[in-house]
Amino acid sequence: MATxxxxxxxxxxxxxxxxxxxxxxxxxxxxxxxxxxYYVDPEHVALSHQFFNKTVRNVRENPRALLWVISPLTLDxxxxxxxxxxxxxxxxxxxxxxxxxxxxxxxxxxKGIFKLKSADxxxxxxxxxxxxxxxxxxDIVEPRERA
Amino acid sequence: xIADFDATRGLTMIPDRVVEVLxxxxxxxxxxxxxxxRPAHTTAVGAVAYEDRQTVTFFVPESRSARLLSNLRxxxxxxxxxxxxxxxxxxxxxxxxxxxxTTDEDLAxxxxxxxxxxxxxxxxxPEELARPLVxxxxxxxxxxxxxxxxxxxxxxxxxxxxxxxA
Numbered sequence: 001m002a003t004x005x006x007x008x009x010x011x012x013x014x015x016x017x018x019x020x021x022x023x024x025x026x027x028x029x030x031x032x033x034x035x036x037x038y039y040v041d042p043e044h045v046a047l048s049h050q051f052f053n054k055t056v057r058n059v060r061e062n063p064r065a066l067l068w069v070i071s072p073l074t075l076d077x078x079x080x081x082x083x084x085x086x087x088x089x090x091x092x093x094x095x096x097x098x099x100x101x102x103x104x105x106x107x108x109x110x111k112g113i114f115k116l117k118s119a120d121x122x123x124x125x126x127x128x129x130x131x132x133x134x135x136x137x138x139d140i141v142e143p144r145e146r147a
Numbered sequence: 148x149i150a151d152f153d154a155t156r157g158l159t160m161i162p163d164r165v166v167e168v169l170x171x172x173x174x175x176x177x178x179x180x181x182x183x184x185r186p187a188h189t190t191a192v193g194a195v196a197y198e199d200r201q202t203v204t205f206f207v208p209e210s211r212s213a214r215l216l217s218n219l220r221x222x223x224x225x226x227x228x229x230x231x232x233x234x235x236x237x238x239x240x241x242x243x244x245x246x247x248x249t250t251d252e253d254l255a256x257x258x259x260x261x262x263x264x265x266x267x268x269x270x271x272x273p274e275e276l277a278r279p280l281v282x283x284x285x286x287x288x289x290x291x292x293x294x295x296x297x298x299x300x301x302x303x304x305x306x307x308x309x310x311x312x313a
Contacts (some may be wrong), residue, residue: 021179029240032236137221
């Protein structure tokens with residue numbers, strides 16, 4: 001079990017989409033973008049289960065998942081190794097996620113389509129801040145077309 | 148050695164629209180897994196679908212390639228996800244063929260890709276976030292990874308997400 005650092009909360013506000021990678025029992029990986037990883041407590045996060053998609057099916061066969069999140073404040077990104085623990089269909093985490101999803105759906109004109117089935121709770125197994133993948137701000141240059 | 152490579156699987160043709168999105172200003176990343184079925188994530192910076200419509204090469208920063216290449220040499224399985232800011236998204240699943248350091252030709256593709264992407268991201272995010280978010284991601288030196296596509300899935304959020312297209 002690992003503990004989430006305080007600064008990772010900024011990466012879990014849904015400003016920049018996150019990524020999730022899972023793996024079926026037959027060894028086939030699955031990769032998809034998700035709008036938000038929800039902070040539950042220092043050792044748990046939640047993902048929304050709205051449709052019975054491949055991510056949902058995979059973690060019920062093989063509980064391991066990899067979450068990538070990025071902070072819009074610092075552009076620090078983290079890899080979280082997590083394990084599916086259980087699904088909640090009521091309670092404060094479910095209610096908070098349901099309200100947030102309804103609000104977003106309403107804003108984009110899709111109210112009623114993105115119905116939350118459960119808040120899937122994951123244990124955080126490891127947290128790795130990705131280092132050395134970003135160019136310092138002072139060194140960034142606009143892309144140029146090459147001949 | 149690629150443990151579960153199956154040369155007898157049927158050929159898959161990537162649909163036109165999927166190629167268009169792959170060549171457009173798409174956010175893209177790669178899923179792989181190790182021998183213990185532990186998933187891994189790698190951000191990609193540009194990709195190209197070849198004329199055979201069955202083979203794709205994507206580019207990853209060398210600094211983030213070690214785990215990906217280790218996984219691919221172990222089992223060869225790749226999930227490649229990419230999507231536009233409109234949320235239109237697709238996933239290609241397939242098997243690893245080869246990898247090599249990026250060339251000048253690859254770099255030219257990556258420069259064109261970065262230019263398209265930062266233009267698109269500037270329409271969704273303020274400049275102080277868009278510029279470092281896109282242009283601040285290291286891409287050189289890079290590794291070009293080529294894989295054969297076996298399955299194509301719709302990933303656009305909604306009830307149809309996960310539909311197999313090819």
